[in-house]
Amino acid sequence: MQKKSRWLLALSGLLFWTSLMAAPLPGDSIYQLDLSLTDMAGKQVKLADFAGQPLTVSMFYGNCSSACPVLLKKLQASAKKLPTNAYRHLSILLVSLDPANDTADSLNMLIDDDKLDPKVFRLAVARNEADTRQLASVLGIKYRRLDNGTINHSTRIVLLDAQGRVLYHDDRIGVGADAALIEAWHTQLK
């Protein structure tokens, strides 16, 4: 009898889970975008694979010497201010603006060099320029490549809910912890 009820519980749990998976995405969900990425471990992921839990997204590139390190420092310093139970749920996806040059290896080096927590930070690169431009567009990130190899870009951080809707974004520059970002994370990860 007890065994049977456990079975029923498991079954209803499974049904609940599949109904969540089958629920259509909201029209304004960023997961409407069909986008393939390669992460720092060389693993192929779809952007929509991140659906189901809150996600923080930004864009950067490996060979970037001014704004990108600042962006990473801001994310790290702000994340450190979170209490342990919120930090545990923090998930940050950083996608390269430079698909011609960034690879799993170069992304991995960045994780090491900047001492990014690999349990929080996922670095990834899209297949080509067109896919990269499309992701930047849905995130409201502007960028353009200059002749000398640098890429001018805005430093937007976007917080998504579990269904991929934008909860918060900011374009502020600063190396320290950002009070508004921390506040937004508290709300997002509640």
Next chain:
Amino acid sequence: MRAIWLAGLLLLASIQAGAAEYRPIPGGEFRTALPPTDRPTVSLPPYALRALPVTQGEFLAFVRQNPQWRRDRVPALFAARGYLDDWAGPTELGKIDPQAPVTRVSWYAARAYCASEGATLPSWYQWEFAAAADASRADARDDPAWRQAMLDWYASPQHGALPPVGSDRNVFGIYDLHRLIYEWVEDYNGLFVNSDSRTQGVVQNLETCGAAALSLGDRQNYAILMRIAMLAALDGNDTLGLVGFRCAKPVDHR
């Protein structure tokens, strides 16, 4: 037997008529309003550009074949409210001239259309290069009369329905680059200029992640600067009544 031949020829002719015309554009060293370096020019490889903007009739055919781009089915992420809302129905033009340029289309919808022709949206430089020409010169931009003619369009408010495409042909055989609509470009979200181009030093470097700060060149060319300001202000899912598009392709190496 002769009837079959005739039918075959007619079929061939109709396929020919259905394919959009792309014209070769030479490219080259080019003075641009958005220089990618400290130099005022950019080096542009040859390419092919669609002779005409995409028309309402062509976009209708695309939507009928790709129902995910119907106005009642497209996700809000890819097209804001207003998408094709001058049509009589999701797959009906109603009173709209099928030969008029399609407008009220988002960047995402424009890209999807171009992909259906095996093309992409042109880059800003590709659009700007072709649009520097007039009927007889590859670069007419230093002619004050040309500049004034361009500006007059921006100065006069557009009323009523847009006229059909195909009225203003330049030396490359490209029509309607000016004085009909604004056009999406692939890198519309790369056309930002600093809100205050006097911003100097650390702040500017940080905002743009690069030592080379972006500034506008060719400041006298107001008509082009209007285009840049317009495109830079758009989101990808915006659908405006005066924003349409054409497509570009790599040159044929046959």
